[in-house]
Amino acid sequence: MPGRAPMKAHRMAWTLVQGPIPHGANVLHRCDIPHCTNAETHLFLGSLADNNRDMKEKGRGRGPSELTEEQVRDIRAARAAGATQRAVGKRFLVSQPTIHNIVHRKTWKHIL
Numbered sequence: 001m002p003g004r005a006p007m008k009a010h011r012m013a014w015t016l017v018q019g020p021i022p023h024g025a026n027v028l029h030r031c032d033i034p035h036c037t038n039a040e041t042h043l044f045l046g047s048l049a050d051n052n053r054d055m056k057e058k059g060r061g062r063g064p065s066e067l068t069e070e071q072v073r074d075i076r077a078a079r080a081a082g083a084t085q086r087a088v089g090k091r092f093l094v095s096q097p098t099i100h101n102i103v104h105r106k107t108w109k110h111i112l
Contacts, residue, residue, distance in 0.1 A: 013037035014045075026051045032058060067092065072108045079103045 007015070014027045017039035021027060028051055031042040045056070065074075071092055078088045085099040092099075101107040 010039075010043055013039040014043050018043075021045065024048075028054055037052050067094070067102075067108075069108075069111050072111045074101055075099060075101065075102050 010029065011021060011027050014021055022045070024042045024047070026048060027043050028046045029036055030044060031038070033042075036042050075088055075092060078091070079085065079099070083091075085096045085103070089096045089099045091093060098107075
């Protein structure tokens with residue numbers, strides 16, 4: 001359909017093996033491998049809250065509130081020096097959109 005984002009591989013795998021994903025449900029990974037598509041044993045359904053809890057319990061998903069002011073400055077400096085958002089995100093264990101929001105001052109606006 002025009003205007004729709006492509007379905008991610010793990011969601012497609014779930015749909016093909018387990019059936020439709022209920023509206024609002026997330027497909028989570030037991031194995032913690034983002035590109036895994038083993039819908040029989042590695043994937044399960046959960047809410048956004050379940051996904052956030054799972055990330056926290058596994059020590060992943062650090063968000064902007066868990067960064068320090070010094071790290072925010074380092075993130076902006078790394079981008080200014082030419083590092084990609086993805087590379088900076090990996091270095092600081094945050095997502096590329098988090099880096100984008102920091103660099104474009106959508107978050108951490110008060111840090112110069």
